[in-house]
Amino acid sequence: MKPLPCVIVLCRPEESRNIGSVCRAMKNMGCVQLRIVGEKKDFDETQVKTLAVHAPEIWEGAEFFPPSVEGLKQALADCSIAAGTTRRMGQKRKSWGMTPEQFASFAASHENGLAAAVFGNERTGLTDEELECCTLALNIPSSPDFPSLNLSHAVQVVAYSLFRAFETRGRGYQPISLDRLNALSENLSGHLSHIGLYRHSGKEENERLLTGILSRAALSEGEAAHLEALFQRIAYIKTGSDQDR
Structure with a gap:
């Protein structure tokens, strides 16, 4: 076996x-x-x-x-x-x-x-x-x-x-490793911090929540990279709109 x-x-x-x-x-x-x-x-x-x-x-x-x-x-x-x-x-x-x-x-x-x-x-x-x-x-x-x-x-x-x-398993894809998951969580949290979400408090609690959600999603590398690009784009748009005011 x-x-x-x-x-x-x-x-x-x-x-x-x-x-x-x-x-x-x-x-x-x-x-x-x-x-x-x-x-x-x-x-x-x-x-x-x-x-x-x-x-x-x-x-x-x-x-x-x-x-x-x-x-x-x-x-x-x-x-x-x-x-x-x-x-x-x-x-x-x-x-x-x-x-x-x-x-x-x-x-x-x-x-x-x-x-x-x-x-x-x-x-x-x-x-x-x-x-x-x-x-x-x-x-x-x-x-x-x-x-x-x-x-x-x-x-x-x-x-x-x-x-x-x-x-009774079926063939699955390979989800990202825990090391990659932690790096992804830090990356996304960094973008959220950059746009001011953690300006006052809640950083640790929200990071823990984010990591838990991402881990249960069992993301592929492609999905992880797409999320990183998406959050980067959101941070860029938010920063740009703030500068235009």
């Missing part, structure tokens, strides 16, 4: 055994790309492989990144979609979240891009800053009496949804 075009990203995991269980869950569902925002030396390889059972190659092929927000950005740089798992929503987080099924369907409809599912620390989850690195939030429905899932169980739920969605 061809591996799924998806990566599982673990942010600052603590338990070696949890990583091993994640490896097993991933292999069950055809996910083979594991990225860990953390130092490899901090984990007990024997414990990892014991819990991984027949999936040691997932651990052996894992990529490691510095345990920081910048490290997470590096881990997601080549991804078109990055879904951060969280139970908490709010003004400084994401305003809404997809279910695993919605995320999987969204990822499968644009299969030529790389999709990432991002999971936080076992005890504290993703920080606000880590979630901000993701293009959307992912909420796993669970009982309000005991909503927290074990890390490997959460990975299993999301990986299963991805596996099912890609089983």
Whole structure:
């Protein structure tokens, strides 16, 4: 079976055994790309492989990144979609979240891009800053009496949804990468700033809104370039009309 075009990203995991269980869950569902925002030396390889059972190659092929927000950005740089798992929503987080099924369907409809599912620390989850690195939030429905899932169980739920969605996928186009998305958002926001939209306040909030909308649109490179040209033209016309007054 061809591996799924998806990566599982673990942010600052603590338990070696949890990583091993994640490896097993991933292999069950055809996910083979594991990225860990953390130092490899901090984990007990024997414990990892014991819990991984027949999936040691997932651990052996894992990529490691510095345990920081910048490290997470590096881990997601080549991804078109990055879904951060969280139970908490709010003004400084994401305003809404997809279910695993919605995320999987969204990822499968644009299969030529790389999709990432991002999971936080076992005890504290993703920080606000880590979630901000993701293009959307992912909420796993669970009982309000005991909503927290074990890390490997959460990975299993999301990986299963991805596996099912890609089983029935159709050919899609390649959406822009997260690096390109961030550059696009900065470009468009720069034009809005140039015409005075952020003269008093609201720049950070509107930039966050713009990035969220663009990420869910899963734009092609051609569409991104067209948007940039459109915003550039709007800024030019607005600046010119102001000078004529």
